Amino acid sequence: MSSHCHSLVPCLRLIYSKHRRSLIGSWKTDHIIPENPNIPAIAKYFTTTGRYEEVNPYLIEDILAVNRSMLQPPSAQCRQIHLTAIIRHGTRYPTTQSIKKMQKVYDLVRSRASGKESWLREIQTQWTMWYTEDMDGRLVQKGVNDLKHLSVRLSKLFPSLISEQKLRGGHIKFITSSKHRCVNSTLSFKAGLTELWDIKDREFDHAVNDALMRFPRWCTRFVQEDNHNLSAVEEDDKFMQGPEMRRVQEKIANRLRVPYSNITHDMAESAFDLCAFEFAIKAVNSPWCRLFDEDDAKVMEYASDLREFWKRGHGYNIKSKSSCILFHDVFCRLNKSASENKSGQQVTEAVTVQVGHASTLLPLLTLLGFFKDNDTLTSTNYANQTERSFRTSHMLPFAANLLLVLYDCGGGDLRLQPLLNEKPVTFPGLTDQQASMPLYRDVREHYRELLQGCDFETECQLFKQPADV
Template identity: 50%
Template sequence: MTKVFSRNRLLAAALGLVLTRMAYCSVSAPGIPTVAQYFGTKARYEELNPRLLRDILSVNRSVLNPPPAARCTPIHLTAVIRHGSRFPTVKNIRRIQKLHELVVREAAGSGDWLREIKSGWDMWYTEDMDGQLVEKGRLDLRTLAKRLSLLFPSLLSQEELQQSRIRFLTSSKHRCVSSMEAFQQGLQEQWGGPDVQFQHEVNDELMRFFERCRGYVDGVEKNRTALQEVEKFKGGEEMEGVRRRMGERLGLPHHRLTPDLVEAAFFLCSYEFSIRSLHSPWCFLFDEEDAKVLEYKSDLKQYWKRGHGHAINSRSSCPLFHHIFNTLEEAGRAHRSGEPLSESASIQLGHAETLLPLLSLLGLYKDPAPPTARNYHTQHGRSFRSGRIVPYAANLLFVLYDCRQGPRLQLLLNEAPLRFPGLEEDAPPYEAVRDAYRHLLQGCDSHSECEVKPGRRTNTEL
């Protein structure tokens, strides 16, 4: 009976894989807007991994790359994941509504795409949508779960869950909770066995640490000068050129188009594509140069608000940093002592605002010259491109290996190897990683970092 049951489970899992691939491939492949690679944090995961357009469950096992001679076996996975594709927030829905009304009422340009906007496109976004996860976002997380279970079959298994060794943490925001439920559903579909009882823990202290750091809230979030580079760029010549060209295409005086309305149109193009897989007529308002400017404006905001621009941005993620390394330490200690691991995997669902400060704290994606309002033309080769780092369903993976000569740690971002700064191997010895971050492991105290002190000013890392 046991063999028959196991065979049936394997058949069910295989059938689930086939049906998922068939369902995804049966959707008519839309034309991809030429500007899609510049959507920043509103980019689809597939723009970063185009192989998934051919096979949504494609897994590249060669990304797990400890030295062959080290004879390594993965023993723990910590995954920090961004939620999937979502609806616009209320703020952007209101801007889209204002833009649509302006275009319908006053645009006098020509072109089939404009006629389609004015007579065939309905303003279907409503304020009750407010950032909620969409069906595409659920697919993002279900299929990510399946790919990770194929990549780490010994760590993300039904047996590990039944032994309570897979932990699920999420932000309290509904798009993250829904993403976690979709991820768990993906695991269930992949396993193909009887239904299992999933649980998750809401933990904003780890997943929304930025809200609890007073130094960040007062020094950046509520500080008008913290994003001055963004404000300067909004009024600069590059953005003025985008406004002028957009006005000409619409047949509108460009002064009728504020920078916020220009951005709303670009966002609308991205939402229609990420939510509905449509090459929207709104996308024809922009050429590739326009898209590069708008991507840069978005990256400026992410850099100065969440990235390397101010030291407190990255330092606010100290609680999550310590939690990750404490989990790795416990897994390594238990394995060395021969005890059962308390956690084979820790799945943590958060936001772009969760990942970017952590990546910055780790010293990643820091270019020689910071992006500013004045150096757009020298920044085309920058590594800090938010759409390449934190698209929808972005994921940062910490893989701990047991190896013949000691543990090793590998970092992957969006299912691709990412080296720790200053280390020359994809999976260096764990002790080398600890040495590289010793200053953070012994410091980076969230209470002292986030304490608001009299006269304390925002600290830039320029």
């Protein structure tokens, strides 16, 4: 996207006009994008620090492109009656902890590395450590744009739900975590709509609900047990000390011409973060990226996935169960919408936009059974996991989103379609002919045990005050 559109004040309408043709479905998600020298070759391995555009490459050419034909309801009479969108915040700065580690690897390269390669000279003489600790995970301008663009795209995908009339009528609700990056992402999502429709005469409220959108912090049992999650610690430590990671560290040391002992796995991860954040925030193919080839990036991705798997995914049952509160909240809202629709009333909450974190979305996806491979991710089976579905680079880039769309197809036939990052997915375990848009009653039956159980207080031993972590 050109630099003159970064302010996005009048630009959403300008872009919409310019790209109107693609907004009605001329793009396909498998559109082939030519190789771009400004995009690191390893960008698709950046895990939770990856750009949303790497998950949907067609957006690189047209950031507002949508393809409504992918929704594919079973009949033309199906109409959308409710949408729940659970969204991760947009692109952010690194956290203070990450920035401290980045400073260490930067200082090492400046003081100890030798060689005449142009990329190394660029780091040593031109690149300046510009990250400061007070940035601490705050939303960047790219993150503002992420949510503005997402809101416009969703308004094109679901025009009967995300409309000016619904917004003005109070039928679109906004809920957010209290963290600044989430609040600002929520404000950005709303701004995308008000700028698109040129609404200047009013503002729209949002609710802050940490118990719902930052539930891991309120789950006392998780907070207590997370510090004693030996499986996560052991698997992470073993992989970090294993042959794959050791080889990456040695290759980095060779490229910098420093002793092997100078490059720890923390150093390797920080250099990888520098490459990823420079690209995510500034859209530059940083010289830091030259420290890694594709094989190295795959190892770095697996190290991150392994950690997420054991801390927030299928390897750690308590963490997914901590999302019971969000799970029940979603289905309560779907039930209410279904009931209002059945009785002939207008659905009062046509759209719910809920903005949280990767640690909000991943446990919910896990609880619902998504991305569960036959083989468990471990420190010793890296070579066998090349085709794994549990890949955070695909699941959880900045602005990742889970969409649940409820349809009325007539005759009491309600259907529910899940989409992840604007692409249809299938509820695990449902094999109906309309698996991508199953009957809502079949979805409820499939998750019956969770709907009847999965009590947040029982699972988390919730106290009145959130844990201080």
